[in-house]
Amino acid sequence: MKKHSLIQTIKILILVFLVTSLITSCKKDNDNGSSGAPVITRVRTVSKDSTFKNITTRITLDSSTIADKVKQVAFDSTVTSGRLNGLYAIMGENLGSTTQVLFNGVSAYFNPALVTENSIIITIPTNAPWGSGQPNKLTVVTRNGQFNFDFVIQQPAASITSFTPVAGGAGETVTITGTNFNGVTAVTFDNTPATIIGTPSATQIQVRVPNGIVQAFIYVTTPGGTTRSVGSFGFRYLVYDDALAKGWWVGGWNGGDKPNFSNTSPVKRGTNSIAVTYLGGYAGFQIGNGGGTISLSDKSAVKLSIYGGPGTDGRLVRVMVMGPDKDGKQAITDNEGVVVTLKAGQWTDLTIPLSSFGTRPVILEQLRIQELSGISSPETIYIDDIGFI
Known part of the structure; x- marks a missing residue:
């Protein structure tokens, strides 16, 4: 009886030993990584045209399933620097047991499913430091050591x-x-x-x-x-860009009352300009604000560009910004304004301080450009980019 018990005990011990060895072996087989220290040989970009292939490995242990590993199957070129939030592949040896990846000392998240003995797919963290004074090092830490690799973080766009x-x-x-x-x-x-x-x-x-x-x-x-920049530098108030501002009316006399606001050549900027053909001497281009009160108290000058058509070289026009002054009186009269000499075949860019218009207007009501040379034949000027700064 005792001999039988001893034999049974020996069998049980042998069975326990075998099971323990099998479990230990399985654990080793399922631990990513070899016993060697990690080595990084290069870093590669992951092509935007590359594809991922799902490889499913099913290991059944007591009815539970371990599955779904992802393998990267296409790569792009080798690089020595990378951009924040960029996706890269770290290539090398003994990488399977990686526990940490750092860029200039900042830890980066990685998906263990994208780690093999020879590669790690990883995204550079957006808070990784860059610029002068940085070590410019990529560090991979595994259970068997760590490896430092020269790698520069590129400066992000301003x-x-x-x-x-x-x-x-x-x-x-x-x-x-x-x-x-x-x-x-x-x-x-x-x-x-x-x-x-x-x-x-x-x-x-x-x-x-x-x-x-x-x-x-x-x-x-x-x-x-x-x-x-998201917004453009320019006017505090825009009267005409490629179209007349909403709420403005058109007047004028002797041909100046029929301007073409959709003229396509010449154009200072954008797609359209205003073509004004004067049919008689002292004609005038006139536009007015009918869309509400426009304060000039926070504006310093009017800006516009004028192009002289054929035959206008040396001709004179008068620019007038009209509206009440701080006392409610008309700031300038019909015969006041700033006189400008035209140049045929080219744009003249004007920045005229509001203080140049006699008594400074504080409310914008009208803008006039009057021909002063007393011509008897039609002549055309072009106007673009009218506004206040």
Whole structure:
């Protein structure tokens, strides 16, 4: 009886040993990673045209199922730098037991299903530090050690959050506020370069408004690329861009009362300009505000561009901004205004201070452009980008 019990006990111990060995073996087989230290050989971008293939491995243990691993099957080129929030593949050896991936010391999330012995698919975290003073290191930590790899985080594109003032004349200072202005190389108003004043910071740039700017988007160029402002620099109040502002009426005399607001050539900016053909001497182009009170108290000048048609070289026109002054009286009379000499075949950009119109108007009622040369034959001028700054 005792001998039988001993034999049974030995069998049970052998069975326990075998089961324990099997479990240990299974655990080792299911642990990602080898016993070697990790090595990174390169980093590759993940092609936007690459595809993912679902590979399902089913291991049944007591009716439970472990499944669904994803394998990356297409890659792009090898890189030594990367952008924030960019998707990359870390290539190497002994990566299967990875516990942490860091970019310049900042931990990045990774999906264990996208980790193999030879690759890790990972996204660079948006808070990874970049720029001078950084170690420029990609670090992979596994159960068997860690590996540091030279890798640079690229400067992100600049972001323009605001600029002030929102309008101004040539030579005036504009302060641009935003982020990631490090290493700014250029600021332009549309395609016109602006002079940078002083030393820009990472969050602020000061520039001078270039000559000839009526309305334009602001572009900032840094090592991270070129960024455009959401809103455009230009007028505090716009009268005519490619169309006359809503609520304005059209008057005029001796041909000036029939302007074409949809003229397509010549055009200063955009797609349309105003063509005004004067049929007689001292004719006038006249538009007026009928859409409500427009205050000029926060505006300093009127801006517009005039193009002289054939035969107009040296001709004179008078620009008049009409409305009441602070005492409620008409600021200028019919014979007052600012006289401008036309240039045939080219645009003349005008920025006329409101103080030039005699008593300064504080409410905008009318804008007139009157021919002063007393011509007897029809002549045409073109007007574009009318507004107040």
